[in-house]
Amino acid sequence: MTKIKIGIIGVGRIGKLHAGHIARHPQAELHIVSDVMISDSLKEWAAELGIPHVSADYRDVLQDPEVQAVYICSSTHTHVPLIEEAAKAGKHIFCEKPISMDYLQTQQALETVKEYGVLLQTGFNRRFDHNFKRVRDCVLEGKIGDPHLIKITSRDPAPPPAEYIKVSGGLFMDMAIHDFDMARFVANSEVVEVYAQGAVLVDPVIGELGDIDTAITTLKFANGALGVIDNSRQAVYGYDQxxxxxxxxxxxxxANDHPNTAEISTKDAVYRDNPKYFFLERYEQAYAEETLAFLHAIVNGTKVPVDGNDAFQAERIAAAAKRSLLEGRPVKLEEI
Incomplete structure (x- = not known):
C-alpha cells in the first residue's frame, strides 16, 4: 500500500497534535517537519515518531518532491503566503484556522488554491466532534423541523497571556470564529446579519490591549433562523461548550463532556465532576477525525468536508462582529 507522504510547517502544540494522529494512520507517512525553532527536544520528539527529516526552513517541506500534502500549523500571519506557495508546489493543504486576519487576503489565497487545483481543508475541528455532528445530522434529517433559534455557549477555562492577546486578532477572530463556523454548520444556512456587544469583565489587561473578554453576538440567518453566541475568556469550572x-x-x-458520568448524591448536595478543562482534551477525538477526513479526500479524490470557503465565511462574520462592536449597530454581511 502506497502511503501519503506529509510535511508539517510549524510544530508547536497544535502541529505536534496533528503529527501524532498522522503517525498513527496506516495510509500516511510523516516525511518532514519544519519549525523556526529547532531544539534538541524537538529532534528527540521527531525521532520518537520516526520522522526522518527536520528542518528550520519551511521551503524544505514545500520543495520536497516526495511530499504530497502539507499541514500549515505556523503563526496566522504566515498562512496566506504558505498556502499560495504550497498550492503552486502542487501540495494538498491542511491549514489551521483562521486562514488570515483579513478575509480579503483569505479570498486571495483561495483563488490561488483554485487556480492550481489542490485540496484545502481548514482546521475547524469542532465539526468532527461527536456531539456537534449529531446536532448537524439532526437538523439535516428534519427531526426538529425548520430551525428557529440557535444558541451556542463557548467559554474558555482561563484567559490567554497578554503576549498571545497582542497577536491573536481579538476575541471574535481568535476564539469566537469557531462558534461562527459552528453556527453556519448547525443552522445549515448562511449568516446575513450580525450584532455584537462586548465587555472587559475578566482581565483588565485584555482591555488595555484593545480587546474584550466577554461577548454576546446575535445572528440572523438566510433561512430565517435567529442565533445567539455567548463567549467568555474565563469559566472557572472548566471548558464550557x-x-x-x-x-x-x-x-x-x-451538554459538556465530562471526565466521567458519575453523579454523587449526599445529604448536602448532588454533584459531579467539572467539565473537561482543556480544549485538546475536549476535542481530542475530533482532531483525529479531521485528519482522517483530510486523508480520505486525498486518497479518494473527493472534496474536503471543511473547505476554504468555510474559513472565508467565518472570517467575514468575525469582521462583521468587530465592526458591529465598534459602531454599535447591526452589520449586514453584504457590507463585508
Whole structure:
C-alpha cells in the first residue's frame, strides 16, 4: 500500500497534535517537519515518531518532491503566503484556522488554491466532534423541523497571556470564529446579519490591549433562523461548550463532556465532576477525525468536508462582529 507522504510547517502544540494522529494512520507517512525553532527536544520528539527529516526552513517541506500534502500549523500571519506557495508546489493543504486576519487576503489565497487545483481543508475541528455532528445530522434529517433559534455557549477555562492577546486578532477572530463556523454548520444556512456587544469583565489587561473578554453576538440567518453566541475568556469550572437548536418540530441540545458520568448524591448536595478543562482534551477525538477526513479526500479524490470557503465565511462574520462592536449597530454581511 502506497502511503501519503506529509510535511508539517510549524510544530508547536497544535502541529505536534496533528503529527501524532498522522503517525498513527496506516495510509500516511510523516516525511518532514519544519519549525523556526529547532531544539534538541524537538529532534528527540521527531525521532520518537520516526520522522526522518527536520528542518528550520519551511521551503524544505514545500520543495520536497516526495511530499504530497502539507499541514500549515505556523503563526496566522504566515498562512496566506504558505498556502499560495504550497498550492503552486502542487501540495494538498491542511491549514489551521483562521486562514488570515483579513478575509480579503483569505479570498486571495483561495483563488490561488483554485487556480492550481489542490485540496484545502481548514482546521475547524469542532465539526468532527461527536456531539456537534449529531446536532448537524439532526437538523439535516428534519427531526426538529425548520430551525428557529440557535444558541451556542463557548467559554474558555482561563484567559490567554497578554503576549498571545497582542497577536491573536481579538476575541471574535481568535476564539469566537469557531462558534461562527459552528453556527453556519448547525443552522445549515448562511449568516446575513450580525450584532455584537462586548465587555472587559475578566482581565483588565485584555482591555488595555484593545480587546474584550466577554461577548454576546446575535445572528440572523438566510433561512430565517435567529442565533445567539455567548463567549467568555474565563469559566472557572472548566471548558464550557454547549449548543441548542430549537425548531418547528422540536429541539436538540448538547451538554459538556465530562471526565466521567458519575453523579454523587449526599445529604448536602448532588454533584459531579467539572467539565473537561482543556480544549485538546475536549476535542481530542475530533482532531483525529479531521485528519482522517483530510486523508480520505486525498486518497479518494473527493472534496474536503471543511473547505476554504468555510474559513472565508467565518472570517467575514468575525469582521462583521468587530465592526458591529465598534459602531454599535447591526452589520449586514453584504457590507463585508
Amino acid at each position: 454547549r449548543v441548542e437548536v430549537f425548531g418547528s418540530k422540536g429541539c436538540i441540545q448538547i
